[in-house]
Amino acid sequence: MGDYVPTYVLDLPQKPDSPAAVKYFLDELNKFKGVMEQLTGNKVTVEQLKNEIISSNETRKLLYRLYDLRKKDSPPISGVDVIKVMQKQYVLSAEDFKKALRNLIDEAEQVKADKADYKADYKADYKADFIHMPRIMISGCPMPGGNTKVPEIIENRGGVIVVEESCTGTRSFWDLVDENKDPMIALAERYIKIPCSCMTPNDRRIDNILELAGEFKVDGVVNYTLQFCHGYNIERYKVQQALKNAGIPVLSIETDYSDSDVEQIGLRVDAFMEMLS
Amino acid sequence: MISVGIDSGSATTKAVLVIDGQMVTHNIRPTGFDILSAAKNVYEDVLSDAEIDKKDVTGIYATGYGRNSIKFADRAVSEITAHTMGVHHLYPAVNGIIDIGGQDSKIISVNDGKVTDFLMNEKCAAGTGKFLEYTAKALEVPIEELGRLALASKKPASITSMCTVFAESEVISLRARGFKKEDIAAGLIESIARRVAVMVRQVGLKQNVAFVGGVAKNAGIKVFLEKELGVSLYVPPEPQITGALGAALYGISKS
Numbered sequence: 064m065g066d067y068v069p070t071y072v073l074d075l076p077q078k079p080d081s082p083a084a085v086k087y088f089l090d091e092l093n094k095f096k097g098v099m100e101q102l103t104g105n106k107v108t109v110e111q112l113k114n115e116i117i118s119s120n121e122t123r124k125l126l127y128r129l130y131d132l133r134k135k136d137s138p139p140i141s142g143v144d145v146i147k148v149m150q151k152q153y154v155l156s157a158e159d160f161k162k163a164l165r166n167l168i169d170e171a172e173q174v175k176a177d178k179a180d181y182k183a184d185y186k187a188d189y190k191a192d193f194i195h196m197p198r199i200m201i202s203g204c205p206m207p208g209g210n211t212k213v214p215e216i217i218e219n220r221g222g223v224i225v226v227e228e229s230c231t232g233t234r235s236f237w238d239l240v241d242e243n244k245d246p247m248i249a250l251a252e253r254y255i256k257i258p259c260s261c262m263t264p265n266d267r268r269i270d271n272i273l274e275l276a277g278e279f280k281v282d283g284v285v286n287y288t289l290q291f292c293h294g295y296n297i298e299r300y301k302v303q304q305a306l307k308n309a310g311i312p313v314l315s316i317e318t319d320y321s322d323s324d325v326e327q328i329g330l331r332v333d334a335f336m337e338m339l340s
Numbered sequence: 341m342i343s344v345g346i347d348s349g350s351a352t353t354k355a356v357l358v359i360d361g362q363m364v365t366h367n368i369r370p371t372g373f374d375i376l377s378a379a380k381n382v383y384e385d386v387l388s389d390a391e392i393d394k395k396d397v398t399g400i401y402a403t404g405y406g407r408n409s410i411k412f413a414d415r416a417v418s419e420i421t422a423h424t425m426g427v428h429h430l431y432p433a434v435n436g437i438i439d440i441g442g443q444d445s446k447i448i449s450v451n452d453g454k455v456t457d458f459l460m461n462e463k464c465a466a467g468t469g470k471f472l473e474y475t476a477k478a479l480e481v482p483i484e485e486l487g488r489l490a491l492a493s494k495k496p497a498s499i500t501s502m503c504t505v506f507a508e509s510e511v512i513s514l515r516a517r518g519f520k521k522e523d524i525a526a527g528l529i530e531s532i533a534r535r536v537a538v539m540v541r542q543v544g545l546k547q548n549v550a551f552v553g554g555v556a557k558n559a560g561i562k563v564f565l566e567k568e569l570g571v572s573l574y575v576p577p578e579p580q581i582t583g584a585l586g587a588a589l590y591g592i593s594k595s
């Protein structure tokens with residue numbers, strides 16, 4: 064990859080709870096800072112970093128507000144739409160994204176419970192049988208730009224996605240960066256806590272899933288993994304066990320970016336929705 | 341109340357006619373390329389069999405892989421729910437279902453007639469009826485005979501390929517090495533039973549397990565699966581039609 068673009072590999076300590084981990088990670092971030100300074104010719108100052116942290120925290124707080132709206136009995140915005148919004152944060156400037164987000168939240172707050180218009184979109188009319196539209200959490204691999212295959216299948220077949228536990232979902236904004244600390248230390252502490260499946264032990268993720276399931280009144284969880292993303296594939300077992308013990312049904316889907324398995328996934332999602340409703 | 345359930349499967353299309361909650365007759369045909377006409381044919385067959393006029397039918401309910409193509413049906417329901425309702429009707433104590441059809445296998449956990457968990461293998465033909473059809477062909481025995489042949493074996497050959505395509509070439513090489521037909525058949529069936537057993541354990545089925553789908557007609561699979569799982573399996577008299585039966589019953593429950 065280094066042949067095509069300037070590349071720096073950030074080494075992540077994979078045991079985030081060991082005492083030396085934050086120190087090591089901070090050291091890595093400082094090295095990375097130096098690389099960036101050299102590459103761009105700009106000096107990274109404490110003040111600038113603090114400003115960026117404050118700005119990113121604002122984005123996080125807005126996303127909190129957006130996700131809060133989804134806790135309603137009848138969420139004013141579909142999961143597919145939220146996922147598309149989340150994907151935009153990686154292409155828009157922070158200011159543009161925040162502006163769009165504020166507008167969206169204002170609009171979503173106006174939606175009356177009975178007018179939640181995603182309900183009108185259901186294609187299969189037999190879904191009218193559902194007394195209650197199952198509230199779904201998607202948990203697992205990130206869904207980068209353009210990838211909405213599984214969420215669309217879920218929402219076209221009667222489910223409402225109310226929360227995504229992934230690096231493109233809650234994990235991107237769930238914790239703020241401490242604005243009062245030395246910014247490099249604050250960044251290291253915030254990012255090393257992300258419960259990615261490459262971390263071990265990763266009980267933090269299981270606890271978080273159970274917490275989110277309660278907060279968002281989830282009826283069922285779709286455990287989403289991409290082929291060859293081995294960390295999440297292995298952790299699937301633990302996630303399933305924890306949810307089973309908590310009495311929350313799980314459907315595990317392993318897929319890729321192609322559309323060849325849409326019908327097959329649909330088959331299972333149909334059955335899962337019937338099981339939940 | 342007259343209700344018809346149609347299960348449009350990848351291999352066969354099944355219809356069951358239910359009058360006042362009781363199964364009256366059924367019909368099975370190959371699905372073929374034209375999903376809709378296979379469905380029409382089984383539908384008309386059960387009607388003429390029971391001497392019932394179309395206009396007296398309360399509802400038609402579709403399930404199976406082609407369910408959304410059956411435009412003349414009133415409603416559609418997934419196979420998981422349909423098989424569960426069908427098997428529960430025949431065997432109210434059921435806690436688990438194994439359905440092996442033409443191109444997929446499903447494992448369903450059931451509590452009090454309700455689905456609580458399920459697992460499906462639909463990505464490849466390994467461990468399904470198609471696998472058995474290919475290997476029966478390679479062994480030059482009718483599919484109906486494959487199970488009995490396997491049960492005659494005293495020493496099943498060990499088959500290492502799970503892939504349908506490779507298993508076929510493995511059969512050819514075993515034959516070349518002088519293995520007996522029944523030992524090869526038993527080896528193939530044992531390999532499927534093992535594969536399905538892994539899924540059954542994942543879902544955690546333990547007791548009161550029913551085995552349905554066309555492959556449940558294969559006596560060999562049933563025996564090997566029972567051995568692998570250490571439980572005896574309940575197989576209905578006609579295991580291929582529980583999906584269609586369940587669809588008919590589902591329709592009644594919704595109207």
Ligand SMILES: Nc1ncnc2c1ncn2[C@@H]1O[C@H](COP(=O)(O)OP(=O)(O)O)[C@@H](O)[C@H]1O
Pocket residue numbers: 348349350351352353440441442443444468469470472473483484485553554555556557558580
């Ligand atoms: N009489 C029989 N003896 C043994 N196997 C059979 C018999 N009839 C059907 N099968 C098996 O059942 C499979 C089809 O099962 P079925 O449940 O009808 O599939 P689907 O629901 O996918 O259409 C065939 O591939 C074949 O292996």
Ligand SMILES: [Mg+2]
Pocket residue numbers: 349350404419441442553583
């Ligand atoms: Mg079937």
